[in-house]
Amino acid sequence: MVEIATLDGSRASLGAAEIAILRNNLRGGVILADDADYDGARRVWNGNVDRRPALIARCANAADVQHAVNFANQSGLLVSVRGGGHSAPGYGTNDGGMVIDLSPMKAINIDPDKRIARAEGGVLWRELDQATQAHGLATTGGTVSNTGVAGLTLGGGLGWLMGKHGATVDNLISADVVTADGTFRKASATEHPDLFWALRGGGGNFGVVTSLEYRLHPVSQVLGGLVLHPLDRAADMLRFYRDFCATLPDEAEAYAALLTSPEGVPMAAMVLGYNGPIEEGERVLAPARRFGQPVADLVGPMPYGARQTMLDAPNAEHGLHRYWRSAFTEQIADELIEVMVEGAARFSSPLSALFLFYLHGAITRVPAAETAFGARRAQWDFDAIGQWTEGSESxxxxxxxxxxxxxxxxxxxxxxxxxxxxxxxxxxKIRASFGENHRRLREIKAVYDKSNLFRVNSNIPPA
Ligand SMILES: Cc1cc2nc3c(=O)[nH]c(=O)nc-3n(C[C@H](O)[C@H](O)[C@H](O)COP(=O)(O)OP(=O)(O)OC[C@H]3O[C@@H](n4cnc5c(N)ncnc54)[C@H](O)[C@@H]3O)c2cc1C
Known part of the structure; x- marks a missing residue:
């Protein structure tokens, strides 16, 4: 007998015979609390998320996912879906329910002539980048390399290429999905177009995505790196930075951060990138590198794959403890700068940071109603990132x-x-973040997931 958490919040139990049926059906296997590999399998990227699902369904293919979804429906189990396990709130797991774990699903196929990549739902960005870069190609992907392609894409997808090539969802050609009734569907502009619209920004609300097909672009040598200033010049740097962002062509990206150097000194950084001819990039980024008296200028040419790992330390490390808050802003007010600088002077952990990611160019030119991801204005994604090593200090x-x-x-x-x-x-805030698209998302949720099976996420209630 295994005690389980159900969808309606009550407790129930599953018998050994029921679990044996699931075990027999899944090629990838089922992990329970008393299995030796349970503790490793239940962990996610955020060490501060310490949850104990009743069972972990390791899915090796789409048929496994269908079996897992059908089993959850029959037993009333609470369900989490895990792609890369990188959700800061820990939506890739739960207490007492089932985790549909796609981490064994790693197949990647590249068609270099058609410039198309297909990646299964357990692929990480570093795996997809490596496969596409072998052909000098890439699509817009996350800036920390072990983030899952599925979770990131379903939320929209911000990254170094968004100024030139749009959000990740703007490059999504199709997705294979197991919806809440256990049906396998292909969603694209011509097949289930309503589902395809919702998947491009609606998060994990509409089904388990088993495979994603992306448009690729030629991307090889790029410019990238940080320019660092002392914290007592951070306010000036951030004021310069907000004006500099307004000058950027589509090929360029500029993020800003207040963080702590490996030597333990709080610093201000501009994180710069250019995806195009290197000489032109040097010219475009020059004002940011000339500004003030940087203590270090680490900007230089590098392969795109290297830039994709530039922010990995310590952000990619599994098991560190994290707590994030985030919001968009269309302005960097002097008052915001003041609070940022004062807060950075009091970082409680040297791993914490305040980040500004600038959205501009191609990502902003898509009409807000064209995909569920509707944040189509030039603006910054602001993140206050708490990150530390000791759980006792949470x-x-x-x-x-x-x-x-x-x-x-x-x-x-x-x-x-x-x-x-x-x-x-x-x-x-969830409602406001979906904006005008929220009503349509609720209607589509009612079509594909009336019982709100997929609810461990930034949830969209069915209409
Ligand atoms: C260090 C760090 C850096 C980040 N950098 C970026 C960035 O540069 N750009 C950006 O856009 N975002 C970024 N993010 C946010 C990131 O996109 C989300 O955390 C995303 O949800 C991670 O996807 P995952 O598959 O790894 O997560 P998981 O924890 O596995 O899942 C997160 C959510 O997505 C759903 N989901 C995952 N896989 C599937 C699937 N196959 N089918 C259906 N639903 C699924 C889950 O149910 C859950 O609700 C970053 C996050 C972190 C922690």
Whole structure:
């Protein structure tokens, strides 16, 4: 007998015979709490998420996913879907329910002539980048290399190529999905176009995506790197940065961060990139590199794959403890800068950071109603990232984020990138973040997931 958490929040139990049926059906296998590999299998990227699902369905293919979804329906289990396991609130797991774990699904196929990639639902960005870069190709992907392609894509997909090639969803050609009734469907512009629209920004609300097909672009040698300033020049740097962003062509990206150097010194950084002819990039990025008196200028030519791992330390490390808050802003007000700099001077952990990611160019030129991802204005995605090593110190570091967030929030919008919304953000923030698209998303949710089986996410209630 295994005790389980059900969809309606009550407890129930599963008998050995029922579990044996699932075991027999799944090529990838089922892991239970008393299995030797349970502890490793239940962990996700955020060490502060310490949950104990009743069973983990390791899916080796789409048929396994169908069996897992059907089993969840029959037994009333609470369900989480895990792609790369990188969700900061830990939506890739739960307490007492089932995890549909796609991590064994790693197939990648590249058609270099047609410039198309197909990746299964357990692929990570570093795996897809490596496969596409072998052909001098890439699509817009996440800036930390072990983020899952599936979760990131379903929320929209921000990355170094978004100015030139749009969001990840703007490059999605089709997706294979197992919907809540266990049916396998292909979603594209011509097949289930309503589902395809919702998948491009609606998060994990509409089914389990087993495979994604992307449009690729020629991308090889790029410019990338950080320019670092001392924290006492951070305010000037951030004021320069906000004006500099307005000058960027589509090929360029500029993010900004307040963080702590490996030597333990709080710093201000501009994180720069250019995807195009290197000489032209040098010219475009020159004002940011000439500004003030940087203590280090680490910008230089590098393969795109290397730039994709530039922010990995310490952000890719599995098991560190994390707590994030996030919102969009169309302006970097002087008051925002003031709170940022003051907050960075009091970082409770050297691994914490305040980040501004700039959205501009191609990603902003798609009409907001064309995909479920509707954040189509030039703006910054602002992230207050709490990150620390010791679980016993969680209260201190979470308090630092919450305290500074209380003072940052009045200078930010009430909406956020859906993939960065915290579990303790108000439900109105989810609604506001989907904006005008929320009503249509609710209607499509009612068609494909009336019982809200897929609810461990930034949830869209069925209409
Ligand atoms: C360090 C870090 C850096 C990040 N950088 C970026 C960035 O540069 N750009 C960006 O856009 N985002 C970024 N993100 C946010 C990231 O996109 C989300 O955390 C995303 O949800 C991670 O996807 P995953 O598959 O790894 O997560 P998981 O934890 O596996 O899942 C997260 C959510 O997606 C759903 N999901 C996952 N796989 C599937 C699937 N196959 N089918 C259906 N639903 C699924 C889950 O149910 C869950 O709700 C970053 C996050 C972190 C922690």
């Amino acid at each position: 209260a201190t570091h979470i308090a630092w984020v919450r305290e500074i967030w209380g003072r940052l929030e009045p200078h930010l919008q009430g909406s956020a990138y859906i993939n960065h919304i915290a579990a303790d953000d108000r439900p109105e």
